[in-house]
Amino acid sequence: MPRIRTPRQGSMQYWPRSRAADIVARVRTWPASKDVKLLGFTGYKVGMTHVMLKDNRPTSLSKGEEIAVPVTVVECPPIKIAAVMLYKKDAYGTHCVGQISTDKWDKEVARKISLPKKAPQKVDTAGVHEIRVLAYEQPKLTTIGKKKPELFELGVGGQKMEERLAYAQGLLGKEVTVKDIFSDGQIVDSVSITKGKGLQGPVKRFGLALRSHKSEKTKRGPGSLGPWHGFKGYRVAHQGQMGFQQRMEFNKQIIKISDDMKKVNPRGGFLRYGVVKNQYMLIKGSVGGASKRLVTFTVARRGKVKVQKEAPEVTYVSVTSKQ
Numbered sequence: 001m002p003r004i005r006t007p008r009q010g011s012m013q014y015w016p017r018s019r020a021a022d023i024v025a026r027v028r029t030w031p032a033s034k035d036v037k038l039l040g041f042t043g044y045k046v047g048m049t050h051v052m053l054k055d056n057r058p059t060s061l062s063k064g065e066e067i068a069v070p071v072t073v074v075e076c077p078p079i080k081i082a083a084v085m086l087y088k089k090d091a092y093g094t095h096c097v098g099q100i101s102t103d104k105w106d107k108e109v110a111r112k113i114s115l116p117k118k119a120p121q122k123v124d125t126a127g128v129h130e131i132r133v134l135a136y137e138q139p140k141l142t143t144i145g146k147k148k149p150e151l152f153e154l155g156v157g158g159q160k161m162e163e164r165l166a167y168a169q170g171l172l173g174k175e176v177t178v179k180d181i182f183s184d185g186q187i188v189d190s191v192s193i194t195k196g197k198g199l200q201g202p203v204k205r206f207g208l209a210l211r212s213h214k215s216e217k218t219k220r221g222p223g224s225l226g227p228w229h230g231f232k233g234y235r236v237a238h239q240g241q242m243g244f245q246q247r248m249e250f251n252k253q254i255i256k257i258s259d260d261m262k263k264v265n266p267r268g269g270f271l272r273y274g275v276v277k278n279q280y281m282l283i284k285g286s287v288g289g290a291s292k293r294l295v296t297f298t299v300a301r302r303g304k305v306k307v308q309k310e311a312p313e314v315t316y317v318s319v320t321s322k323q
Contacts (some may be wrong), residue, residue, distance in 0.1 A: 002211075004072045005209075006129055006207075006208070006209060008235075009202075009206040009207050009208055009237050010205070010206035010207070010237050011236070012155050012235065014245070015234075016234075017127050017205075017240060017242070017245065018107060018241055018245070019196070019241055019244045019245070020193045020244055020245055020246045021283040023193055023202060023283070023294070024150045024151075024152055024193070024294050024296075025141035025191040025193055025246050025294075025295070025296050026152075027040065027153070027155070027191055027296060027298060029174055030132075030155025030298065030299075031155075031298065031299050031300070031301035032118060032129075032157070033157030033158070033299055034157065034158070034165050035157050035158070036156075036157060036163050036164060037156075037157055037158075037167070037180070038133065038155070038156060038171075038176065038180075038181050039059075039154065039157050039180060039298055039299045040137075040154045040155060040181070040296055040298040041079070041154075041176075041178050041181045041182060041296075041297055042076070042079065042137060042150075042152065042294055042295065042296050042297070043074035043075055043076035043178065043280075043281060043294070043295055043297070044074065044075045044077075044137075044139075044142060044144060044292055044293070044294060044295070045072065045073075045074055045287055045289050045290070045291055045292065045293050045294075045295050046072075046074060046075050046077075046269040046270050046273050046276060046280070047072070047073055047268070047270040047271060047272070047291055047293065047322065048070060048071065048072050048073070048174055048286065049070075049071060049073060049264070049317065049318045049319075049322075050068050050069065050289065051068070051069055051071050051255065051256075051314050051316060051317045051318065052066055052067070052068055052069075052315045052316035053066070053067065053069055053255070053312040053313060053314045053315060054067075054312055054313045054315065055312070056312045056313075059311060062114050063299070066071060069255070069283070069284060069310060070267070070284075070285060070286070071234070071255055071282040072282070072283045072287040073204075073264055073270070073276065073280055073281075073282060073288055074173050074280060074281045074282075074283055074286070074287065074295060074297075075142060075276050075277070075278055075279075075280050076177075076178040076278060076280060076281055077137065077139075077141040077155070077156060077277075077278040077279070078138065078176060078177045078279075079120065079135045079136065079137055079138070079174040080106065080135060080136055080138065080173070080175055080176075081102070081132045081133050081134070081135050081168075081171040081172055081173065081174060081176065082101065082102055082105065082133075082151070082172075082173075082175070083099050083100060083101040083102065083133070083134040083172070084099065084100040084108070084131065084132075084133055084134075084165070084168045084169055084172065085098075085099055085131070085132045085133065085134055085153060086098040086099065086100075086123060086125060086128045086131060087128065087130040087131070087132065088127055088128060088129050088178055089129040089130070090205070093223065094129065094130060094314045096126070097124075097128070098123035098124065099123070099134075100122070100169065100172070101116055101159065101170040101172075101227035102173040103173065104139075104172075104173035106126060106136075106138070106149070106228075108135055108147060108148070108149050109149055109151075110274075111138075111147060111148040111149070111213075112148055112149060112150075112151055113151065118123075122158055123162075125165060126142070128161060128165075130155075131156045131161070131164045131165055131168055131191075132153045132155055132156060133153065133154050133168050133171060134152075134153055134154060135138055135151070135152060135153070135154055135176075135209065136149045136150060136151045136198060137149050137150050137152075137294065137309060141277065141278055141315060142274075142277060142278065143269075143273075143274035143275055143294045144273065144274065145297050146172065146292075148280050150294050151314055152294075152296065155283050155298075156168050157216050162199075177279060178255055178257060178279050178281060179279065181202055181256055182257060182281070182297070183254070183257070183311075184254060184255070184256055184257055184311035185253065185254065185255075185309045185310055185311030185312070186253070186254070186300075186301040186309070187251050187253055187254075187298055187309060188252055188253075188254060188297045188298060188299065189248055189249065189250050189251070189252065189284060189297065189298045189299075189300055189301060190249045190252050190283070190287050190294045190297055191243070191246065191247075191248045191295070191297075191298065192246070192247065192249075192287065192288040192289040192293065192294075192295040192296070193246055193247075193288075193289055193293060194242050194243050194244060194245055194246075194247050194288045194289060195244070195288075195289060196242075196243040196244030196290075197240070197242040197243035197244075197317050198241070198242065198243070199240065199241065200239065200240070200241075200242040201220055201239045201240060202220065202221065202222050202238055202239055203220045204240065204242065205237065205242045206237035208220075208222060208237055211223065220239045222236050222238065229260060234261070240292065247288050249287070249288060250300070250301070250302055251300060251302065252283050252284060252285065252297075253283070253284040253309065254281055254282070254283060254284075255282040255283065255284050255311070255312065255314060256281070256282045256311070256312075256314055257279065257280075257281050257282075258279070258280060258282075258321075259278070259279045259280075261276050261277060262278060262291070263317055263319070264276055264282075264317055265319065265321065266318075266319045266320060266321050266322050267319070267320070267321045268321050268322075268323050270291070270322055271323065272291045273291045281297075282314075282317075293307055310318070
């Protein structure tokens with residue numbers, strides 16, 4: 001058989017492959033929703049385990065049987081709503097034009113930002129195109145040893161702007177739990193900063209094939225780079241940063257949301273994390289990012305996939321030691 005050659009490797013959709021600006025993922029657009037509620041939630045990635053559940057997929061060959069499924073455990077302590085962000089849209093994009101803050105701030109937030117001394121007065125809401133809420137996590141409720149909370153924005157669903165604004169203002173200074181936003185069996189999208197791997201060569205970074213052992217100079221290089229004067233095109237696979245980049249994964253199913261920590265904590269705790277102390281989600285499959293990293297989950301945005309599925313019956317969750 002002839003040798004298979006792959007001169008073009010690596011998706012140009014992800015370019016430049018540089019490090020993310022922040023360790024907390026930024027969601028730039030939020031899916032449309034008729035329900036008046038928050039369109040996302042965040043949680044700390046704990047680790048992975050496996051569960052036994054009854055397969056309820058209608059076209060599966062193992063329908064009705066008990067199967068093993070790998071799941072990711074995500075601890076979701078309640079978040080607090082700090083402010084309502086008002087956005088207007090013009091020919092140059094979407095811009096924040098006002099903010100309605102709360103008077104109740106946790107003292108830990110001062111580690112992240114300068115707390116306002118007084119909540120601002122009412123702002124003009126005429127012509128507002130989009131409403132989001134500014135929320136922050138409470139890492140003090142977990143065992144990861146983190147003191148500085150993360151601030152992030154969450155979208156607000158609804159058809160009428162007045163309903164969305166009234167709903168967001170009603171949440172100011174209050175706690176919101178993951179059960180208020182998501183339910184068992186729901187399909188969501190995950191947005192996270194992937195695990196950083198530092199400087200890597202083109203073989204690992206782009207999947208290039210090794211050159212012949214008789215090749216001159218390098219064996220793990222991309223081959224000919226063009227003219228002799230050394231011009232290097234950006235489309236050619238080179239070494240560089242790998243990982244620690246923002247990525248979105250579509251259509252992840254929530255297997256279960258629970259607050260019974262005894263059913264998920266293994267003996268000795270999770271490796272490189274500890275024990276779960278708050279509500280948690282079991283997400284089918286893997287989730288991007290390292291352990292202890294904040295992951296954002298949003299309402300599914302692809303219309304061909306049903307947003308709500310029937311939750312499978314979980315019969316067993318592995319709590320064997322991960323040490």
